[in-house]
Amino acid sequence: MVVTDTQPVLVVADRYGAPLADFYYLAEGAMLYVHWHGNLTAEEVVRAVSEGSKLLGAYSYSRVLNDKRDTSGDWSDALPWLEYEWLPQAVTRGVRAIAYLLSPDLESQIVSQEFMDAISRQLHTALFLQEEPARQWLLLQQ
Structure with a gap:
């Protein structure tokens, strides 16, 4: 992980108190x-992304490294919300690229x-299996 010596700015737990994001x-x-x-479930993905979206006001970032390597599950019911609710807000607030592990x-x-x-159609996107190529790709995105 690129952030081994950094503390998270936000930790979201699942409904049982275990780490979610x-x-x-x-x-x-x-x-x-x-x-x-x-x-992951759709409900938890929507809740965590909603909480994380609040960081757009506190931090200036245009790139997202979305690491799902430690997950499983079908969270497909969250897709309409992500596409039609989260995405327009993220683009309006400056997100330009997402690398996905x-x-x-x-x-x-x-x-x-x-x-x-x-x-x-609205963001630069790429899928990866390893972190370093994902991070390097993100740094090249404008």
């Missing part, structure tokens, strides 16, 4: 790194691909 602001590259955990879980990979296909 850790948000890190990386000033170098104006980047938000989101590290997801556990078996895929989960090893096939079900989650399928949903992730659907998500990236839906948002690729």
Whole structure:
């Protein structure tokens, strides 16, 4: 993880108190790194993204490194909300690119691909299996 010596600026827990998503602001590259955990549901994804979206007002970033390598689950019911509610707000507030680190879980990979296909018309997007290439790609995005 690129943020081993950095504290998260926001930690969102699931309904049982277990880690769901850790948000890190990386000033170098104006980047938000989101590290997801556990078996994701649509409800939890919407809640965590809603909480994380509040960081757009507090930090200036145009790139998102979305790390779902430690997750599983079908969160596809969140796709309409992400595309029609979150995406327009994120673009308006300056988000320009998302690099996506895929989960090893096939079900989650399928949903992730659907998500990236839906948002690729408005943002620069790319899927990755490893962090370093994802981070380097993001740094090249304007």
